[in-house]
Amino acid sequence: xxxxxxxxxxxxxxxxxxxxGAYEAGLRVACAYPGTPSTEILETLxxxxxxxxxxxxxxxxxxxxxxxxxxxxxxxxxxxKHVGLNxxxxxxxxxxxxxxLAGFVVVVCDDPGMHSxxxxxxxxxxxxxxKMPLIEPASPxxxxxxxxEAFKISEKFDTPVLFRLTTRISHTKEDVSIGxxxxxxxxxxxxxxxxxxxxxxxxxxxxxxxxxxLKKLKSLAEKSRLNRVEMNSKKLGFITSGVTYNYLKExxxxxxxxxxxxxxxxxxxxxxxxxxxxxxxxxxEELDPFLEEHIRGLGIKFSAKDPSxxxxxxxxxxxxxxxxxxxxxxxxxxxxxxxxxxxxPHWFTFAVLKKLKLIVAGDIGCYTLAAxxxxxxxxxxxxxxxxxxxxxxxxxxxxxxxIVGVVGDSTFVHSGVTGxxxxxxxxxxxxxxxxxxxxxxxxxxxQHPATGLTIRNEPTxxxxxxxxxxxxGADNVDxxxxxxxxxxxxxxxxxxxxxxxxVIIARHPCRLIKR
Amino acid sequence: xxxxxxxIVFGGIGGQGILKASEICGWAALYSGLHVKKSEVHGMAQxxxxxxxxxxxxxxxxxxxxxxxAADYLVCFHKEEHARLKKFLKPDGTDLAGYLxxxxxxxxxxxxxxxxxxxxxxxxxxxxxxxxxxxxxxxxSQKIAERNKEVFFKGRGxxxx
Numbered sequence: 178x179x180x181x182x183x184x185x186x187x188x189x190x191x192x193x194x195x196x197x198g199a200y201e202a203g204l205r206v207a208c209a210y211p212g213t214p215s216t217e218i219l220e221t222l223x224x225x226x227x228x229x230x231x232x233x234x235x236x237x238x239x240x241x242x243x244x245x246x247x248x249x250x251x252x253x254x255x256x257x258k259h260v261g262l263n264x265x266x267x268x269x270x271x272x273x274x275x276x277x278l279a280g281f282v283v284v285v286c287d288d289p290g291m292h293s294x295x296x297x298x299x300x301x302x303x304x305x306x307x308k309m310p311l312i313e314p315a316s317p318x319x320x321x322x323x324x325x326e327a328f329k330i331s332e333k334f335d336t337p338v339l340f341r342l343t344t345r346i347s348h349t350k351e352d353v354s355i356g357x358x359x360x361x362x363x364x365x366x367x368x369x370x371x372x373x374x375x376x377x378x379x380x381x382x383x384x385x386x387x388x389x390x391l392k393k394l395k396s397l398a399e400k401s402r403l404n405r406v407e408m409n410s411k412k413l414g415f416i417t418s419g420v421t422y423n424y425l426k427e428x429x430x431x432x433x434x435x436x437x438x439x440x441x442x443x444x445x446x447x448x449x450x451x452x453x454x455x456x457x458x459x460x461x462e463e464l465d466p467f468l469e470e471h472i473r474g475l476g477i478k479f480s481a482k483d484p485s486x487x488x489x490x491x492x493x494x495x496x497x498x499x500x501x502x503x504x505x506x507x508x509x510x511x512x513x514x515x516x517x518x519x520x521x522p523h524w525f526t527f528a529v530l531k532k533l534k535l536i537v538a539g540d541i542g543c544y545t546l547a548a549x550x551x552x553x554x555x556x557x558x559x560x561x562x563x564x565x566x567x568x569x570x571x572x573x574x575x576x577x578x579x580i581v582g583v584v585g586d587s588t589f590v591h592s593g594v595t596g597x598x599x600x601x602x603x604x605x606x607x608x609x610x611x612x613x614x615x616x617x618x619x620x621x622x623x624q625h626p627a628t629g630l631t632i633r634n635e636p637t638x639x640x641x642x643x644x645x646x647x648x649x650g651a652d653n654v655d656x657x658x659x660x661x662x663x664x665x666x667x668x669x670x671x672x673x674x675x676x677x678x679x680v681i682i683a684r685h686p687c688r689l690i691k692r
Numbered sequence: 693x694x695x696x697x698x699x700i701v702f703g704g705i706g707g708q709g710i711l712k713a714s715e716i717c718g719w720a721a722l723y724s725g726l727h728v729k730k731s732e733v734h735g736m737a738q739x740x741x742x743x744x745x746x747x748x749x750x751x752x753x754x755x756x757x758x759x760x761x762a763a764d765y766l767v768c769f770h771k772e773e774h775a776r777l778k779k780f781l782k783p784d785g786t787d788l789a790g791y792l793x794x795x796x797x798x799x800x801x802x803x804x805x806x807x808x809x810x811x812x813x814x815x816x817x818x819x820x821x822x823x824x825x826x827x828x829x830x831x832x833s834q835k836i837a838e839r840n841k842e843v844f845f846k847g848r849g850x851x852x853x
Contacts, residue, residue, distance in 0.1 A: 181725045181726070181727065182725070183722055183723050183725060186722060187722075188715070188718050188719055188722055188728060188730075190732065213734055214734060216734070217734075292733065292734075293734070316729070316756075345731065345756060345757070348731060348732040348733065348734055349729055349730065349731050349732070349756035350715075350718060350728070350729070350730045350731075350732065351727075351728060351729050351730075351756075352722045352726075352727065352728045420755075420756065422754075423754035423755045423756065424754075424755050424757075426754040426755075427754045427755050492757060492759070492760075493755045493757050493758075493759040493762075494759040494760045494761070494762075511775070511776050512741065512742040512776065513705055513740070513741050513742040513772075513773070514741055515706070515739035515740055515741035516739060516740045516741070517739065517740075518739065518740065543739065546739065619739075621734070
C-alpha cells in the first residue's frame with residue numbers, strides 16, 4: 178500500500194482549506210456574515226493572528242470593507258452563502274469596473290439540495306452578469322490550491338475573482354497538505370479618481386477596459402491548468418466541474434474528461450477540441466444548464482441531463498440516470514426533519530403567537546422552524562429582514578388581519594433595522610418581535626454587534642437593541658423574557674390592541690451558547 | 693489493505709456526536725497514510741434532524757459520498773434511523789446496529805456512544821492501535837482523551853476482531 182506522508186497533512190473541510198490557502202497566500206483582511214454552508218471560512222481565518230478577520234453587519238458591508246482593503250493594497254477575501262451574495266450585489270457589480278490593487282477573492286458557497294437555505298440559485302450566472310472570472314474547485318485539496326491561483330489572477334487582471342464552492346465541497350473533509358505563509362510586497366496606493374470614482378464618464382472608460390479584460394481572461398482560460406483534459410477511452414467524454422466530476426470519475430473511470438476549474442470565461446477552443454476528440458460527449462453539471470447552454474451555442478452536439486435533474490443536488494448513485502438522460506424519479510424521503518431544541522425560548526414565543534391566532538411575517542433563523550407542524554405559527558420566509566417589512570406590506574393588503582412580524586437579533590441588525598426605520602417613517606403600525614437569543618444561532622452561535630463581542634470573542638462596543646429601536650421611531654419598546662409566560666402573553670395582548678408601532682424584544686439566551 | 697476503498701456511513705440524529713466519530717476515524721486513516729474524504733452536515737439540518745457522515749479512505753478517493761448500496765460498514769447511532777440508513781449498506785456489508793444495545797450496558801453516559809461505536813468499528817478496520825491512539829489524542833482535548841481511550845478499547849474488545 179503506497180502511503181502518503183502525514184506529518185504536513187491535516188484533515189480540512191473545503192471551507193477550512195479555503196482559509197488555509199488564503200492564509201498561505203498572504204491574506205490580510207477577511208469579512209463575512211455567517212451563513213451555512215460558508216460560515217467556517219471566517220471562523221477558521223479568525224484563528225490566524227496575522228489576519229484582520231471580522232463578522233460584518235451584513236454581506237453588503239462585508240463586501241465593501243474587504244473591497245476597500247484590496248483597493249488599499251492588501252490581499253482581501255469576502256465569503257458568503259449564495260443568497261448572501263444577493264445582499265452584496267450592489268458593490269459587487271461596480272467593483273468589476275473599479276478593479277483592485279491587491280488580490281480580492283469573493284468566495285460563494287452554493288447549496289444544491291437546500292440543506293440549509295431558502296432557494297438553490299446557481300452563482301455561476303453571476304460571472305456572466307458581472308464580467309468577473311469564476312473558479313470552481315472539486316475538492317478541499319483543490320480549494321486550497323486554487324484559491325492561491327485566484328489571488329494571482331485577481332492581481333494580474335485587476336479584477337475581483339469569484340470562487341464558487343457547493344455544500345459538498347464546503348463540508349467535505351479531505352487530507353490536505355499544509356504550507357508556509359508568504360505575504361507579497363504591498364503595492365503603493367495612489368489616488369486614482371478615474372479608476373475608483375465610478376461616475377458616468379469614468380465608468381464608461383472602465384467598461385471598455387472590463388470588456389478587454391474579459392478577452393484576456395478568455396485566453397488564460399484556454400491555457401489554464403485548472404481546465405484539465407484527461408484522455409482515456411475516446412468512446413465517451415464528459416465535460417464537467419465541481420463535485421460532479423468526482424461522482425462521474427468513480428462510475429466511469431475509463432471515460433475521457435474535460436474537467437473545468439476556471440469555469441468563466443469559457444475556454445471555447447479547449448471545449449471544441451475535446452468535443453472533436455471523443456465519439457460521444459456528455460455535459461454533466463449540478464443545478465442550472467450553465468455549461469450546457471454555452472456549449473450548445475458553440476454548435477457542438479452533445480447530450481446532457483434531463484431538466485428534472487436541475488432541481489436538487491446530484492449524488493453518486495444518480496450518475497447512471499443522469500448520464501442516460503432519464504427523468505428524475507422523486508423518492509419519498511424519510512429523513513427526520515430538524516426542529517427547535519428542547520426548552521428553546523422560541524417555543525414559548527410561538528406558543529403565544531399561535532394561541533392568539535396571529536398571522537406571523539417570518540424571517541431567516543432557527544425560528545423559521547416554527548413554520549413546521551405542529552406549531553405552524555410562522556407564515557412567510559423570503560429573505561433576511563423581511564419579517565419586519567412583510568408585516569408592513571401585509572397590513573396594507575389585509576387591514577383587518579391580525580398581523581405581526583418576527584425577526585432574530587442578528588437578523589434585525591443585518592437588515593431588519595432598515596425595515597423598522599421605513600415603518601416608522603411611513604407611519605406603519607403593528608408589532609415587531611425581535612426574538613433575541615443573543616447569538617446567531619442557526620449557523621452555530623456567532624457573535625454580532627448586539628452581543629458586544631467580536632469574532633475572536635473580544636469585548637467591543639455593544640449595540641443596545643432597545644435604544645436603537647427607539648431611535649428608529651418605534652412608539653413602544655418592551656423587553657420581556659418569553660419564558661415568563663403570563664407576563665409575555667399579557668404584553669403581547671396589550672400591544673396588538675394598541676394603535677402604534679411597537680417593538681417587543683423577547684429576550685432569552687440560546688441554550689447552545691457556550692458560557 | 694484488503695479493499696481498494698473503505699466505505700463507512702455514520703448516521704443518527706443531531707447532537708449524538710456523529711461528526712466527532714467520523715472525525716476520529718478520518719484522522720486514524722490519515723495517520724495510516726491513506727487518502728481520506730468525509731462528508732458532514734451543518735446548519736439547519738443539525739437541529740435535531742437526521743445527521744449523516746460518510747467516510748471513505750484508500751489509495752485514491754474521488755466522491756465524498758458513499759453511493760446507496762455501497763457501504764462496507766454502517767454505524768447507526770439511533771434505532772429509528774436504521775431503516776433509512778440500511779439502504780446504504782452493501783448486500784454483504786457489516787451492520788453494527790447490534791452494538792447499540794450492548795453500548796447501554798457498557799457505557800455509563802450516552803455522550804460516550806460515539807467513541808464506543810468507533811471502538812467497535814476499529815475492530816474491523818486495518819488501522820494500527822498506534823494510529824487510533826494518535827487520532828483520539830488529536831480529536832479530544834487532553835482532559836477527556838484518557839477517558840475516551842478507555843471507552844474506545846471497551847468497544848474494540850467487543851467488536852469482532
